[in-house]
Amino acid sequence: MTALAWLIPCALLLGLAGLAAFLWSLHSGQFDDLEGAGWRILEDEDEESRERGPHR
Amino acid sequence: MDGAMTEMSAAGDGGLRLATTTLAVGNMHCGGCMRKVETALSAIPGVVSARAHLSAKRVSATYRLGEVPATQLIEALERAGFVAAELTPANLKKPNAPDQDLLRRLGVAGFAAANIMLLSVSVWSSRGGDMSPSIQSLFHWLSALIALPAIAYAGVPFFRSAAAALALRRVNMDVPISLGVTLATLMSVYQSVRGTEQVYFDAAITLLFFLLLGRFLDQRMRVKAAGAAANLLGLTAASATVLRHDGVLERISASAVVPGMRILTAAGERFAVDGKLLQGTGDVDQSLITGESTPRRVVPGAFLYAGTINLSGPMFVEAATSNEGTLLAEIARLMATAEQARGRYVRLADRAARLYAPMVHALGLLTFCGWLIAGAGWEGALTAAIAVLIITCPCALALAVPAVQVAATSRLFARGILVKAADALERFAEIDSVVFDKTGTLTLGRPSLLNAHRIEPTTLAAAASLAAGSRHPYARALVRAAQDLDLPIRPVIGVAEIAGFGLERQTPLGRERLGAPDWCGIQDGKATSTLCYRAADGTLTGFTLADQMRSDAAEATRALKAAGLALEILSGDGASAVAQVGEALQVEACSAQLMPTQKIARLQELSGAGRKVLMVGDGLNDAPALATAHASLSPASAADISQTAADAVFQGDALFPVVETLAVARAAHRMALQNFAIALGYNLLFVPLAMAGHVTPLLAAIAMSCSSLAVTANALRLRTCKVTLT
Numbered sequence: 001m002t003a004l005a006w007l008i009p010c011a012l013l014l015g016l017a018g019l020a021a022f023l024w025s026l027h028s029g030q031f032d033d034l035e036g037a038g039w040r041i042l043e044d045e046d047e048e049s050r051e052r053g054p055h056r
Numbered sequence: 057m058d059g060a061m062t063e064m065s066a067a068g069d070g071g072l073r074l075a076t077t078t079l080a081v082g083n084m085h086c087g088g089c090m091r092k093v094e095t096a097l098s099a100i101p102g103v104v105s106a107r108a109h110l111s112a113k114r115v116s117a118t119y120r121l122g123e124v125p126a127t128q129l130i131e132a133l134e135r136a137g138f139v140a141a142e143l144t145p146a147n148l149k150k151p152n153a154p155d156q157d158l159l160r161r162l163g164v165a166g167f168a169a170a171n172i173m174l175l176s177v178s179v180w181s182s183r184g185g186d187m188s189p190s191i192q193s194l195f196h197w198l199s200a201l202i203a204l205p206a207i208a209y210a211g212v213p214f215f216r217s218a219a220a221a222l223a224l225r226r227v228n229m230d231v232p233i234s235l236g237v238t239l240a241t242l243m244s245v246y247q248s249v250r251g252t253e254q255v256y257f258d259a260a261i262t263l264l265f266f267l268l269l270g271r272f273l274d275q276r277m278r279v280k281a282a283g284a285a286a287n288l289l290g291l292t293a294a295s296a297t298v299l300r301h302d303g304v305l306e307r308i309s310a311s312a313v314v315p316g317m318r319i320l321t322a323a324g325e326r327f328a329v330d331g332k333l334l335q336g337t338g339d340v341d342q343s344l345i346t347g348e349s350t351p352r353r354v355v356p357g358a359f360l361y362a363g364t365i366n367l368s369g370p371m372f373v374e375a376a377t378s379n380e381g382t383l384l385a386e387i388a389r390l391m392a393t394a395e396q397a398r399g400r401y402v403r404l405a406d407r408a409a410r411l412y413a414p415m416v417h418a419l420g421l422l423t424f425c426g427w428l429i430a431g432a433g434w435e436g437a438l439t440a441a442i443a444v445l446i447i448t449c450p451c452a453l454a455l456a457v458p459a460v461q462v463a464a465t466s467r468l469f470a471r472g473i474l475v476k477a478a479d480a481l482e483r484f485a486e487i488d489s490v491v492f493d494k495t496g497t498l499t500l501g502r503p504s505l506l507n508a509h510r511i512e513p514t515t516l517a518a519a520a521s522l523a524a525g526s527r528h529p530y531a532r533a534l535v536r537a538a539q540d541l542d543l544p545i546r547p548v549i550g551v552a553e554i555a556g557f558g559l560e561r562q563t564p565l566g567r568e569r570l571g572a573p574d575w576c577g578i579q580d581g582k583a584t585s586t587l588c589y590r591a592a593d594g595t596l597t598g599f600t601l602a603d604q605m606r607s608d609a610a611e612a613t614r615a616l617k618a619a620g621l622a623l624e625i626l627s628g629d630g631a632s633a634v635a636q637v638g639e640a641l642q643v644e645a646c647s648a649q650l651m652p653t654q655k656i657a658r659l660q661e662l663s664g665a666g667r668k669v670l671m672v673g674d675g676l677n678d679a680p681a682l683a684t685a686h687a688s689l690s691p692a693s694a695a696d697i698s699q700t701a702a703d704a705v706f707q708g709d710a711l712f713p714v715v716e717t718l719a720v721a722r723a724a725h726r727m728a729l730q731n732f733a734i735a736l737g738y739n740l741l742f743v744p745l746a747m748a749g750h751v752t753p754l755l756a757a758i759a760m761s762c763s764s765l766a767v768t769a770n771a772l773r774l775r776t777c778k779v780t781l782t
Contacts, residue, residue, distance in 0.1 A: 004191070008198065012171060019167040026159060036110030039087025 073121040074104060079129060082139035084113050089138070096136035100124060115140075127307065158272045161210045165265040168206030169258070172199045176258040189251065196248040196255045203257035207241055210264045213271065229409040229457075232416060237264060266764065270458035273466070296328035297321070299372070310362075317375045321366045323553070324527040330382045331373040333358045338368020341529065351529065363676055367528045369553060403479045404728060405457040420444050423747045444746045455764055456731035459771035464724035467775050472692075472707035473717055480703035483687040484721030486668045490616055490714070491659065491685065493673035494627035494637055498609050500709060501674060501693060503529050503586075503601040505537035515597050517543040519589040522559050522570045525551055530587050531559070531570075533601055558587075565592035573598065605640065612711040613641045616718075619781040622667070626655050628677050655681040672714055674698055689714055719781040720774070727774055731767045738763040 025031065081093055090108040093115050097106035102123035108115045117129055126142045133140040175195045179187065211234065218230040240260040247254045296310050299318040310328040313319065318334065321327050339351035342364045351367055354360065360373055362382040420441045427437035465475050475481060495501050508516065520538030523531035524545050538545055551561045558571010569576045569590040576588035578596060585598025606612075613623060624645040627634045631648040638646035647658065659681055662669050671678070671685035674694030682688035682701040690702035699705050706713035742759055 011174060012198075012202075015167050015171045019163060022163045022167075023160060026156065026163070031156070031159065033109045033111050036087070036090055036108065039090060039110060042087055043091060 074118050075121045076116055076118045077126055077129065077142060078114055078116050079126075079133070079140045079142055080114055081108070081133065082113065082141075084108065084110065084115075084138060086110075092136050093133060093138060096132045096138075097129060100128060100132055103129075155272060155275050158213065158268060158275060161213065162265070162268045162272055164206055165210035165261060165268055168202050168210070169261045169265045171202050172258045172261055175199050179253075179255075192253075193248070193251050196244075196257075199255065199257040200245055200248055203241065203244075203261050206261055207237060207264060210261070210268060211237055214264075214267070227406075227409050227413045229405040232409060232413045233263075233267065235417075236260075263764075266455060266768075267458070270455065270462055273462045313375050314378055315375050315381075319373045319375055321371050321373060323366055323369055326365050327360050327362050327373060329362045329375045330377045331360055331375045333360055334372040334374050336369055336371035338366065338371065339528065341365040341367050403457075404482050404725075408732060416444075419743060419747070426747070427749070440747070440749045444743060455767050455771075456735055457728050459768050460724050460728045460731060460774060463771045463774040464720050468704070468717060468720055471713065471716060473704055473713050474706075475704045477703040480687060481721045481724050483668075483703065484670065484718055485725035487621065487670040487687055487718060487721075489622040489624065489662060489667045490670045490672065491624045491626055491662070491681075492643075493671075493675060493678045493681075494625055494629050494634055495603060496674035496693060497672050497678075497691060498625070498637055498641065498711065499603045499605050501603065503533045504604045505533050506600045506602055506604070507598075508537045508541065511597060511599070513541065513543055515589065515591065515595075516541070517545065518568075518591065519570050519597070519599070521546045521548050522551060522561060522568060522589075524548075526553060526559055530599075530601055534570075534587070534599065563592045566594070568592045605637065606709060606711040609711045610641055612715050613643060615712075615715045615781060617642075619718075621718075624662075626650055626658055626681070628675065652677045652680050656684050659684045670714075670718070673702075689717060715781055716779075719779045722781065723774060723777075723779045727771060731770055734766050734770065735763055 030037070081089075084090060084093055087110075090110050093108045094106045097103050097115065097117045100119075103117055103119045106115055106117045115133075119129075130140045130142065175198055179192055179195050182192075214230045214237070215234050217228065218234040221228040221231060237260045240256045244255045244257050244260070296308060296313050296317075297320045298306050298308055298313070299320055300306055305320060313329050319328060319331065333354055333356050335356060337355050338353070340354050340360060341351050342361065359376070360371075423444045424437045424441035427440050428434060432440070461481055464481055468475055477483075492498050516534070516538050520534045520543065523534045524547065526532075535545065548561060551559050553559055554571070554575075557575045558569060560571075561568045567590075569588075571587065573585055573588040576590040576596060578585070578588050578598070586601040587599040589597045589599065591597075616623060622645075623641075623643045624647075625634060625638055625641075625643055626647050628650055629648060634646050634648040638644070647654075650658070655678065659669055659671065663686065668686040671682050671688045672690070673679075673682055673688070674691050676698065678690075678694075679698045679701045682690060682698055688702045688704075690698045690705050692699070692705050692707040694702070694705070704717060706717070738759060
């Protein structure tokens, strides 16, 4: 039964971590534009290279 | 949200004040567009950042205050090939704000449900006796620790709605839900204190989770549709170019126009307010107001309505009204009045709740009194009564309608039909008559070339090349026809658009013309064609253009008739055009040349006779009628205001979505009733047992989940099963 003493807190903490991650991602706007996010992955240029200008 | 259009902040960039503006971008469709929009805005000096939002078709730009006017942002986007408009405070809503809240609650409920289930499963599975009472009690208290804050937080939407209904002395489905969840929780706490096995935290939180999920999906659909409608409104919220007294042209917002101002309207623009034409001759597309698809020829002195489109050269108009006094604004007011009348519709689930809630509460009371009289003591009596309330806790009943609705809406969404109103499906299911507008609804609302196959491909290609630069609907029809036949359209230069007549170009071989038949040289009597092309060598070709019926209009109306629906056409167009369509579709009841108010009168007459009318229309003149009818549908090509008024919007060139919508709505209605039957059957079986005090916790838990699962599974059938209109 001592296993319970650390298994249950572990399970709860993992769950809480998941919840925290979800709430953080929601807050940081990752669910705002589900369609656009998919497209952004396909963009070659990232922020830095855009500032530096196109490079081929 | 404060509703402000521009947010200010003092942060960032060394204390410089920054402002953020949100623009609707009409034609942003892919990742490429998204980047072009962002680059176009970021390139403006003074703009700090720009972030495009593809699903909402909006972009937020942050810039240093005072350095960049909003018009400059819009111009930059226009140069990049996008249609953009600043969103007014009225139609600016953070696209996902309403469902973010639900999503957060859903996340909390999901976390709690998963963890409590983990604990509950171990308690239930060890019922043989290999778990000591102290461990069991520990598990119950752990569940309580998770459940109490989670339920208090996740249940807020239901508690709030129930409280609002009770304050109005009404009952809705959220009242039994709230009561059931609260009682289940309170009793579980009580039983945890007593150390018994009847602990139901899992049931309470799982119920909340499923209900929130249903509500979230339901709302997301509608938020998406409403956001799209707001963008459309923003994009057409007109500005006007005003000729000031000092002779300078100035662009102002349409709401700032006062009577007497002289307004310049360029070709392709909509008139901002009603007014008198001072200068310029040409064609005006009035289909939005009248439903008449043939452009109207106007000369100075003519009265023009706001919302109609100038098809020819620049026109000067003297404003006769302010922005609020236009026919368009009048129509918007008619619409608002009509919508208020419809707000009294009571949804199916709430009608059920009105019957169900008092019955359940009476049964609970009866059980309590019965056991008290039988001498069970107040504690035993209360336990039995709470058991009844938990058994009747409307898990399945509360899921019955939302589950069906989500399945039905997503099925329709996949087929390009956006259902906007929450109760629309239920109203669609009750329809027994369908009233159609003609132009743009039964027909495509734009002219098409009818005799394309009798014209030499080279001639058509030459004419289409000449027409390529014009915005006139006839010119566009020629270009479309040429494209359909895969003819090459070459850019030509030196085309002059002669307002009111057509297009002309000087070539080395002579003059090329495309336009009105008599202008091209066809004499009276022979002018059966709508449009004529005169090649440089003088050969004449006639084009016949007409507004074509949607390809499946006959099939769709036949299906509606076969299902026993009464059909009627109400049009603002001329009598002969309407009769022709009526004959082709075999619809006997046709009325022509109707004003918006006459359409409303006819709809009220029908509803007075006890008919439940579905209005299908697209024009501005249909908007009030759409709001008056019991339910309404609009094609996506419709005027923005009509799309706002309609319960659902369908995309594409086919009319069959009308049939599909009604078929799915009726199937959804049948399924909702089936689900009620399942839920009630379960209650009929278990309530007497619970009243007699014979329901063991395990049995109750299994039966409870089974009924919810049965209801959900039944609803999910709707996503895939074949649905026909009967």
